[in-house]
Structures are given as C-alpha cells and as structure tokens.
Amino acid sequence: MHKMGTAVAALALAAAGLTGTATTAQAENVRAQEAGCSTAWPGRDGYVRAWKDVNCGGTLLGLTQGDDINWADGWGQFQGSDNDNASSVMNSGYLGGEDVVAFYRNAGQRYQDGFGCLAPGELYADWLGDNYYYGQGSSMNDSISSHAWVYSTGCPSGSWIT
Numbered sequence: 001m002h003k004m005g006t007a008v009a010a011l012a013l014a015a016a017g018l019t020g021t022a023t024t025a026q027a028e029n030v031r032a033q034e035a036g037c038s039t040a041w042p043g044r045d046g047y048v049r050a051w052k053d054v055n056c057g058g059t060l061l062g063l064t065q066g067d068d069i070n071w072a073d074g075w076g077q078f079q080g081s082d083n084d085n086a087s088s089v090m091n092s093g094y095l096g097g098e099d100v101v102a103f104y105r106n107a108g109q110r111y112q113d114g115f116g117c118l119a120p121g122e123l124y125a126d127w128l129g130d131n132y133y134y135g136q137g138s139s140m141n142d143s144i145s146s147h148a149w150v151y152s153t154g155c156p157s158g159s160w161i162t
C-alpha cells in the first residue's frame with residue numbers, strides 16, 4: 001500500500017530542506033493514490049486484478065480467481081495486449097492456503113526469471129514502477145507476463161511487492 005514508505009520519503013524530503021510546496025504536492029499525490037486503489041477495493045472476493053494505469057486506474061486488464069501462465073496468449077483472463085501492460089495490481093483473495101499472488105516477468109517461467117509476490121494483507125501495489133523483480137532487478141511496470149497463486153513460503157523476504 002505504500003503509505004508508510006511514502007510518508008518516510010516525504011519526511012526525508014522535508015528534512016533535506018526542500019520547499020513546503022514540493023512536500024505538499026507529494027502529500028496530495030499520496031492521497032490521490034490511496035483513494036484510487038482503496039475505492040477500487042471490492043472486499044475479499046477471491047480475485048487478482050490488474051490495471052493498465054497506476055492507482056488501480058485506467059483499463060481493468062483482467063481479473064481471475066485462477067492462474068494465467070501467459071498474459072500474451074489468446075486464452076484465460078489475461079490476453080494479448082494485457083502482456084507487459086500492467087501498472088498496478090490487487091490481491092483480494094481469500095486468506096489461507098495459496099493466498100499470495102506471484103507475478104512473473106515472463107510467461108510460463110514461474111520463479112526462473114524474476115517475480116514479485118503480493119500478499120493478501122498488502123491489498124494492492126498501486127505503482128509497479130517502484131517494485132523490482134526478485135532475482136532479476138528490473139522494474140515491474142509494464143512488464144508482467146504471467147501470474148500464479150502461491151503459498152507465502154514460496155516467496156523470499158526480498159520478493160514482496162508493495
């Protein structure tokens with residue numbers, strides 16, 4: 001959700017002596033971001049969702065209670081141009097079991113070439129551009145190509161996205 005991290009960043013800016021105007025603008029931006037995904041939050045319904053734009057905005061690329069190992073193919077809930085196009089994602093899955101959504105840089109790659117895990121308690125990642133694939137390092141914005149529901153034990157400490 002980023003509330004804590006962004007607040008820390010805002011404090012750091014203030015401490016660095018930047019103008020109050022900049023800090024205020026950032027605070028406004030934070031409020032806008034929080035409103036976007038919190039408004040879209042459906043309650044726990046068992047789904048993973050992905051949007052084209054930040055803050056759970058723009059086109060809803062897809063939603064599913066299952067896995068989709070290829071966001072670029074012609075079947076499943078994510079197809080064609082959904083590939084490499086998501087900028088925010090949400091996990092409103094039911095708690096327990098495989099309740100974490102792992103997003104992968106490539107199709108059908110599972111853990112082999114970069115992934116990030118979204119915990120159900122995190123609710124959503126409102127901006128994938130400040131999340132980086134575990135074990136691979138590149139930004140997750142406009143690059144997700146598959147996803148799967150996994151157990152939290154499958155996600156190392158550095159793989160959680162926010």
Ligand SMILES: [Ca+2]
Pocket residue numbers: 068069070071072073074075076077078079
């Ligand atoms: Ca697909």
Ligand SMILES: [Ca+2]
Pocket residue numbers: 084104105106107143144145
């Ligand atoms: Ca990709």
